[in-house]
Amino acid sequence: MNSASEKTTGASATGDALLSVRHLKKSFGENEVLKDISLEVAKGEVVAIIGPSGSGKSTLLRCATLLETFESGSLAYGKLIIAENNDKGEAVYASKAMQKQAKSTFGLVFQNFNLFPHRSVLHNITSAPMSVQKRGKEEVFAQARLLLARMGLSDKENMMPCELSGGQQQRVAIARALALNPEVLFFDEPTSALDPELTREVLGVIRSLAAEHMTMVIVTHEMFFARDVADRIIFMEGGVIVEEGPASDLITNPKQDRTRAFLADYTA
């Protein structure tokens, strides 16, 4: 796995990366939250992003998933260019239609699940494939049931989200994202709202996705999980990428003092 990540870390802006973020800058008013972030993710790669709170990890995922717009830099999914700088260095976004097309290439799993509370488990999973991707009901329901089986939730399809534990809700949210057949899945601290027991359930699901070479970008505070599951880890602080490298190297042998200080707090 690590050889794959080395190949991509060295790669320049060629078209073979599934996700390509280049020189991304994002501010909220005066507050520059992302300062020139570049990141490429190859197909099948699992990238973990770690860093102290407030370092811009969520903002980076939100920019990549089009929940936020950024002022400068470029964003592309495969050959689909979503935003690119003009000659003044300002990011110009592609048409709404292109953006919509890009949305079916990625999924996002939130820290607090954000399931639709008025819809059953099954409907949470099936509604977007049917109403957004206009796929047939039978095929969508069959796939949703397969996904629920994978999540170990086959007996829960008719339940409402409020009847499930946090760990079960998060697994439904993962199934909901997978139902759109995304090429890359983003996770923003998927276990931070869960206690350790439930955290294990959810991490188990993400591990099994990694084993099947699902492309994933995971923001997490679970350092040992990141080391075991990710091919590559990125350490962010203050809106910049301080250090990145193969997962086990970065955790066991960080090069930067700031990385070391951060890891000392989190792995103690």
Added chain:
Amino acid sequence: MVGMLGEGFITSLQIFFLTLLGALPLGLVVAFGRMSRFKPLSLLVQLYISIMRGTPLMLQLMVVYYLPYFGFGISMGDGYRFTATIFAFIINYAAYFAEIYRSGIQSMPHGQYEAAIVLGYSRPQTFFFIIFPQVVKRILPPMTNEVITLVKDTTLSFVLSVPEMFTQAKAIAAAQRAMTAFVVAGGFYYVFNLVVAFVMNRIEKKMDYYHE
């Protein structure tokens, strides 16, 4: 007597249902105007809402009825009494409903919008599939209050001599020199509101299949 009151009651029911039929959707449109990012529209709608809520409905009924004649010299004919009543009720209640919709919409957690947007829902889809059904549940209690108030407010149309139940009761009481008709009419209104409360309660129970 009961026959006349009964006919009046039918008219009261018409005012009640036609008002809901018009004001429930119009209120949603008004709420959108109020929340619009286009400032002039939002301000205009705010002004409309504050006038509707800040002046007596009885006065609004009279303005709507007399404006065509005294304002523009147009005489509208006798059927206009009822039309004017319905129109005034709808624009008044739409203002109240709009504020209830708005508070419900603004109380929705942001994560619901974000989850829908990331899944690729368009903005109208997000609103009608994800947000609005949840808003309905949130606003049922204040809506119930308004609907019960509406039952009682229908009596105000007596100022335009619309033959609804209260107007009829007044006429009967005057002819009989007795207040029996008022008592009977009071009974009608009371039972009507019991039914309204019962129905709203059933709807609330029906929406209880989930919580957040």
